Amino acid sequence: MAPSTPMRVYVPIDAAALSVGAEAVAQAVAREAQARGLTVEIIRNGTRGMLWLEPLVEVETPEGRIAYGPVAAKDVPGMFDAGLFVGGVHPLRLGKTEELDWMKRQQRLTFARVGVTDPLSIADYRAHGGLKGLEKALALTGHDIVQVVKASGLRGRGGAGFPTGIKWQTVHDARAEQKYIVCNADEGDSGTFADRMLFEGDPYLTIEGMAIAAVAVGATRGYIYLRSEYPHAFRTMQRAIEKAEAAGLIGASVMGSNHAFHLEVRLGAGAYICGEETSLLESLEGKRGVVRAKPPLPALQGLFGKPTVVNNVLSFAAVPWILAHGAQAYADYGLGRSRGTLPVQLGGNVKRGGLIELAFGISLRAIIEEMGGGTLSGRPIRAVQVGGPLGAYLTAAQLDVPMDYEALAAMKAMLGHGGIVVFDETVDMAKQARFAFAFCAKESCGKCTPCRIGATRGVEVMDRIIAGTDVPKNIAVLRDLSKLMTDASLCALGGLTPMPVMSAITHFPEDFDRPPSLRQDIPMAAE
Amino acid sequence: MAAYPAWDPESARAIVARLAHLEGATLPILHALQEEFGHVDPQAVPLIAEALNLSRAEVHGTLTFYHDFKTAPQPARIVKLCRAEACQALGCEAIVETLAREHGIAVDDHHRADALVETIYCLGNCALGPSALVDGELLGRVDADRIAALCRGQTQ
Numbered sequence: 001m002a003p004s005t006p007m008r009v010y011v012p013i014d015a016a017a018l019s020v021g022a023e024a025v026a027q028a029v030a031r032e033a034q035a036r037g038l039t040v041e042i043i044r045n046g047t048r049g050m051l052w053l054e055p056l057v058e059v060e061t062p063e064g065r066i067a068y069g070p071v072a073a074k075d076v077p078g079m080f081d082a083g084l085f086v087g088g089v090h091p092l093r094l095g096k097t098e099e100l101d102w103m104k105r106q107q108r109l110t111f112a113r114v115g116v117t118d119p120l121s122i123a124d125y126r127a128h129g130g131l132k133g134l135e136k137a138l139a140l141t142g143h144d145i146v147q148v149v150k151a152s153g154l155r156g157r158g159g160a161g162f163p164t165g166i167k168w169q170t171v172h173d174a175r176a177e178q179k180y181i182v183c184n185a186d187e188g189d190s191g192t193f194a195d196r197m198l199f200e201g202d203p204y205l206t207i208e209g210m211a212i213a214a215v216a217v218g219a220t221r222g223y224i225y226l227r228s229e230y231p232h233a234f235r236t237m238q239r240a241i242e243k244a245e246a247a248g249l250i251g252a253s254v255m256g257s258n259h260a261f262h263l264e265v266r267l268g269a270g271a272y273i274c275g276e277e278t279s280l281l282e283s284l285e286g287k288r289g290v291v292r293a294k295p296p297l298p299a300l301q302g303l304f305g306k307p308t309v310v311n312n313v314l315s316f317a318a319v320p321w322i323l324a325h326g327a328q329a330y331a332d333y334g335l336g337r338s339r340g341t342l343p344v345q346l347g348g349n350v351k352r353g354g355l356i357e358l359a360f361g362i363s364l365r366a367i368i369e370e371m372g373g374g375t376l377s378g379r380p381i382r383a384v385q386v387g388g389p390l391g392a393y394l395t396a397a398q399l400d401v402p403m404d405y406e407a408l409a410a411m412k413a414m415l416g417h418g419g420i421v422v423f424d425e426t427v428d429m430a431k432q433a434r435f436a437f438a439f440c441a442k443e444s445c446g447k448c449t450p451c452r453i454g455a456t457r458g459v460e461v462m463d464r465i466i467a468g469t470d471v472p473k474n475i476a477v478l479r480d481l482s483k484l485m486t487d488a489s490l491c492a493l494g495g496l497t498p499m500p501v502m503s504a505i506t507h508f509p510e511d512f513d514r515p516p517s518l519r520q521d522i523p524m525a526a527e
Numbered sequence: 528m529a530a531y532p533a534w535d536p537e538s539a540r541a542i543v544a545r546l547a548h549l550e551g552a553t554l555p556i557l558h559a560l561q562e563e564f565g566h567v568d569p570q571a572v573p574l575i576a577e578a579l580n581l582s583r584a585e586v587h588g589t590l591t592f593y594h595d596f597k598t599a600p601q602p603a604r605i606v607k608l609c610r611a612e613a614c615q616a617l618g619c620e621a622i623v624e625t626l627a628r629e630h631g632i633a634v635d636d637h638h639r640a641d642a643l644v645e646t647i648y649c650l651g652n653c654a655l656g657p658s659a660l661v662d663g664e665l666l667g668r669v670d671a672d673r674i675a676a677l678c679r680g681q682t683q
């Protein structure tokens with residue numbers, strides 16, 4: 001390596017990496033380099049998604065990027081001694097990042113740049129294939145862009161799986177002086193963190209996807225509604241929007257075209273219900289986050305009553321790749337009616353948790369056992385919740401199901417936003433069922449009775465079952481209540497809360513019929 | 528550890544005026560007021576209502592709907608502890624019990640003046656839980672001792 005070239009080290013600035021000490025590692029690298037008189041360029045990248053290896057330090061060498069992890073600040077001097085900048089041998093050395101099994105098995109389209117580039121560098125974004133989709137879109141008519149998105153088979157990644165192209169078509173065909181693009185980044189489901197990782201690791205991708213949507217449907221304003229629990233993502237996205245505007249990517253003119261697109265990021269305020277699209281729109285308008293009845297569809301009467309595209313972060317983020325590489329190339333991934341790739345988020349009691357982007361169709365078992373390595377506690381897996389707090393609990397025996405919308409729906413489960421939470425044998429499924437109701441009661445917007453009252457009644461019924469009071473009678477009440485909430489709630493919060501409850505009672509009936517004396521907490525195994 | 532100025536109608540009015548031009552300005556204004564004063568004094572309601580041409584009831588409704596907005600001064604140290612499913616799978620409920628039993632800290636007890644451990648649902652750190660958020664910093668793999676130390680004012 002020529003002595004004039006500064007050595008390049010990557011230390012993630014992703015919040016998950018920071019949560020286990022990445023900041024101290026970055027400081028230690030800077031301090032150690034200075035003490036040794038070395039010129040080092042420290043790049044604060046996103047995370048590669050191998051979260052159990054965080055803080056993951058990478059060094060650029062002539063043979064490629066070499067990964068070390070998990071690194072503590074105290075390990076840094078030893079890594080320098082071992083010849084860090086030639087990828088020297090060290091107990092924490094993992095090898096070439098791209099060749100690690102976890103990375104090699106993935107098909108990263110949406111997350112291709114996350115962890116690779118400097119998140120806020122537009123030059124880096126462009127050098128790694130960014131803006132090609134938007135450039136293509138600007139050469140097409142709105143109608144043609146919509147056709148490409150339709151042909152790709154892209155379905156909304158927020159959970160409902162509605163075809164994105166059809167939604168865009170409706171907004172495209174609507175006549176109005178003002179249309180809006182709204183990005184749902186209210187990623188409230190436990191077990192999901194893909195939106196956060198993407199915002200912190202590659203913020204321009206979502207901006208580009210939203211700009212393509214704006215050009216396609218003729219919208220000039222856009223909002224990103226981001227949950228307040230993500231302060232790091234908020235800061236990064238705010239700076240990215242400022243830089244994108246300064247660089248002429250968005251603003252009065254989208255990349256020199258005669259399309260204008262003004263984009264703002266707005267903070268939520270700790271209400272889970274605002275992930276529901278109509279409640280999100282109410283919140284953006286400055287009101288209580290109360291769900292609206294549909295119709296009218298947001299595509300026709302959305303934000304401030306105007307035609308509005310509301311999509312999840314991952315839906316917008318899939319679009320630039322589709323435009324750049326073609327609809328068919330995207331549709332070639334996946335199976336059945338689930339086309340493309342799905343960013344799976346693996347968390348909870350799992351040894352190797354993180355983000356895995358793969359074509360639809362891999363089995364839950366392959367993800368949890370082969371990639372995840374089983375539970376962190378080392379105890380057997382007992383239950384797996386897929387799709388957030390409104391998703392079903394599955395047993396260890398059911399994990400051969402492929403990850404796709406229809407296969408999960410067929411077993412009364414759902415894919416949701418692609419979050420997987422693993423529980424070991426210490427879990428008490430009656431308590432999980434109680435929690436599902438308690439969460440619904442706390443987060444209900446209060447508009448419809450089945451959700452507002454039903455959730456509270458559900459907690460009470462579960463309390464009686466857990467106490468061993470009239471168990472068969474109370475289970476009958478529970479089933480009746482669940483059916484009512486499913487059939488009569490206005491939105492998915494009340495309508496799907498019975499899903500985790502009923503799956504728990506169906507697959508783990510023994511937990512619902514146990515004398516209170518035997519219901520004691522088994523303490524967590526020490527790590 | 529945050530220290531906030533006392534409620535001041537003049538600077539509140541200035542914050543409202545600075546943001547009133549935004550579309551759907553209520554939430555940005557409430558966030559800005561809370562960032563300045565640490566809470567949103569109910570006296571802000573008529574100020575916002577007047578500036579945005581809304582009824583006081585509408586502004587009151589928004590202020591009180593969202594978990595984030597506090598209408599009374601908060602303790603200097605707030606530890607937001609995640610108690611959603613992924614952290615449950617890693618024993619966050621055992622942390623809550625240990626805090627009560629061994630450290631005398633009741634989660635969501637708003638009577639303590641110095642520190643508050645507040646329940647929050649999901650910080651997006653589900654592979655490295657149990658997680659907490661303190662002074663805007665995310666912490667992973669926390670345990671009861673660490674939460675208790677944070678309550679005593681220790682920095683990360």
